[in-house]
Amino acid sequence: MVLAELGQRISQALGSLNAVPVVDEAVLDACLKEIATALLQADVNVRLVANLRNNVKKRVNMEQLASGLNKQKVIEKAVFDELCSMLDGGDPKKTELKKGKTNIVMFVGLQGAGKTTTCTKYAFLWKKKGFKPAMVCADTFRAGAFDQLKQNATKAQIPFYGSYTETDPAIIAQQGVDRFKKEGRDLIIVDTSGRHKQEEALFEEMRQVAAAVNPQHVIFVMDGSIGQAAFDQAKAFHESVDVGQVIITKLDGHAKGGGALSAVAATRSPITFIGTGEHMHEFESFETQKFVGRLLG
Numbered sequence: 001m002v003l004a005e006l007g008q009r010i011s012q013a014l015g016s017l018n019a020v021p022v023v024d025e026a027v028l029d030a031c032l033k034e035i036a037t038a039l040l041q042a043d044v045n046v047r048l049v050a051n052l053r054n055n056v057k058k059r060v061n062m063e064q065l066a067s068g069l070n071k072q073k074v075i076e077k078a079v080f081d082e083l084c085s086m087l088d089g090g091d092p093k094k095t096e097l098k099k100g101k102t103n104i105v106m107f108v109g110l111q112g113a114g115k116t117t118t119c120t121k122y123a124f125l126w127k128k129k130g131f132k133p134a135m136v137c138a139d140t141f142r143a144g145a146f147d148q149l150k151q152n153a154t155k156a157q158i159p160f161y162g163s164y165t166e167t168d169p170a171i172i173a174q175q176g177v178d179r180f181k182k183e184g185r186d187l188i189i190v191d192t193s194g195r196h197k198q199e200e201a202l203f204e205e206m207r208q209v210a211a212a213v214n215p216q217h218v219i220f221v222m223d224g225s226i227g228q229a230a231f232d233q234a235k236a237f238h239e240s241v242d243v244g245q246v247i248i249t250k251l252d253g254h255a256k257g258g259g260a261l262s263a264v265a266a267t268r269s270p271i272t273f274i275g276t277g278e279h280m281h282e283f284e285s286f287e288t289q290k291f292v293g294r295l296l297g
């Protein structure tokens with residue numbers, strides 16, 4: 001199933017409640033079954049789907065619901081709330097930057113996910129909030145990666161580091177972090193390379209870069225329009241490096257971002273920001289309720 005269809009399928013399942021004269025246990029079960037199937041086909045973790053189903057059933061106790069109450073609305077609200085809690089990736093405090101300390105943040109993700117663009121958006125955002133960011137290009141895989149970062153950083157007036165000759169990304173990463181630590185930068189962002197698909201060489205490289213710079217935060221950047229690959233992709237990154245938060249990009253396009261549910265489930269990490277365009281300021285803090293509202297259309 002294309003992930004963008006997820007919200008539509010859930011909405012349809014909820015809509016079917018309006019098509020019957022009486023909403024009883026059997027109708028609720030059929031509706032939840034359809035929602036669960038849609039979520040499972042979108043590669044949302046099986047256990048989470050079972051939880052959603054059980055929790056909604058517990059909340060919507062048919063026998064106890066007062067007659068005259070709009071059961072459809074009660075069910076809709078329960079599903080909405082459960083989807084929100086599915087997107088709860090744990091304590092958001094863990095993703096915060098510390099003032100007065102050196103914050104090292106490593107970005108990981110597949111090629112084209114929007115890492116370099118997002119690094120700049122992230123740096124720019126924190127710069128406006130009083131941090132002194134700097135960006136390190138540890139992508140030696142893609143020709144032109146350093147030039148791209150350089151261009152973005154220059155536009156945002158953020159210091160950058162990279163190399164045209166060094167081929168070991170872990171060495172560049174370490175050199176860049178060392179330099180910016182000495183210069184008193186309190187937010188050092190390490191952009192890493194990607195590949196078109198998940199492959200062991202990439203994950204080994206991520207482990208080496210992480211070992212070299214010892215980041216406090218690892219951010220997984222994911223293209224919001226990717227389909228059922230979301231869960232496996234997020235899980236693979238999470239298993240290689242200690243992903244603590246997720247940023248979903250390209251939510252300005254057609255993507256409804258259903259893959260976000262899978263990414264959170266796979267990493268047990270919160271989504272902190274979303275990308276809503278190619279430009280520096282097209283970057284928003286993630287708000288679970290708004291997102292679920294949009295998912296359900």
Ligand code: GDP
Nearest residue numbers: 111112113114115116117249250275276277278
């Ligand atoms: P990387 O390979 O992961 O570093 O990806 P890039 O940062 O080079 O981005 C790949 C493409 O996606 C570029 O054309 C970006 O302008 C574009 N891009 C990144 N984030 C967004 C976003 O939030 N919305 C849109 N529409 N495009 C984006």
